[in-house]
Amino acid sequence: MKIGIVGGTGDIGEGMALRLSHLHEVILGSRDESKACTTSDHTIETLKGRGVQSSCRGVSNQEAVNAGDVIILALPFAHVDSTLAGLNGFENKIVISPVNPIARSGHFYYDPPEEGSAAIYIKKRLPESARLVVAFNNIAAHKWKDLDVILDYSVAVCSDDFEAKKVIMDLIWDLPDLSPLDAGPLAVSPIVESITPLLLNIAVFNKMRDVGVYFR
């Protein structure tokens, strides 16, 4: 599978490239193509150092969209609107949103746009035929990047496109330890996204680090 990462030089994008590029062809995009190449080279070298062959190349965000079958929007919520406004070609592609709109005043809180969630906001900015799937929202960026950490979390996945949801759940099953769980339609996305500020609060108030979630 060809996986295009928009925002691939951020912590989550880079971490996902490290975790996915030995199984899939990763096309790592950035506003700045030279940064994308640096991150891509780093990804390949890091995995090579662990004796793992990977496929990753650095490109522009637009080329990542063009080349991917699945596109991951590895963006902070504040950058979603301007980034999507500058891109096209999402028609018929599966698009993953791991985006969480979060704010902080003392504690962290969920700060969704008036659409109700980042995912619903993103859906309105994509062409009708784009197949949006919410996934990977509740995994700390830091843990994606540290390959010594076993990522054995539950991953709540929701979408109104049943087939696209199944493709992404299968993608998650292929990773060594993550467990995808069907959380239902896109309307459930506010709950999935809002778990992230809860995890951040739990980390802060209990002196923990990089708290994750398991549903069992």
Add this chain to the structure above:
Amino acid sequence: MKIGIVGGTGDIGEGMALRLSHLHEVILGSRDESKACTTSDHTIETLKGRGVQSSCRGVSNQEAVNAGDVIILALPFAHVDSTLAGLNGFENKIVISPVNPIARSGHFYYDPPEEGSAAIYIKKRLPESARLVVAFNNIAAHKWKDLDVILDYSVAVCSDDFEAKKVIMDLIWDLPDLSPLDAGPLAVSPIVESITPLLLNIAVFNKMRDVGVYFR
């Protein structure tokens, strides 16, 4: 500690009596005092059958409030307003809300009142000096009642009253397997409550039963 349960004959109230009454004095309230006595007798007998001595008595909801140091509102959200309107004496008491406002149309969704959460709604209906703590929201009623089930979930606890929160976290630590986690102030309650419809969706869409949550 004296624990008064308002709505003690419902599934969660009964389950909590079964899990708490060997450690604490449980005063199990109901609109119908005779039902409270039946549930209370059943609790004592069930635990006796397991060789465990317990302290539980059935009373009216008002007597449960009067007698408890800590009051658990084991009520469906739809019954909260009418029940609280008929009770008094919450001044200076620690009040636990495990209440989740949930609705369903195909999938389950979080359906909070305009106040923002069941807990904030409850806070407005209690006297200023009542010390509200949100806890036990995400544990399936069925699992409370089945004493063969090990309840080893995480319990997110939030409150604006730091001391009351600590009392309830200590209460939870005293239970054999549950792990309390400080989730911050009462403003976090919408997230904690909304996890319950997510768990219900995950159960339905993945053919699981009584799904719980762990934060690690």
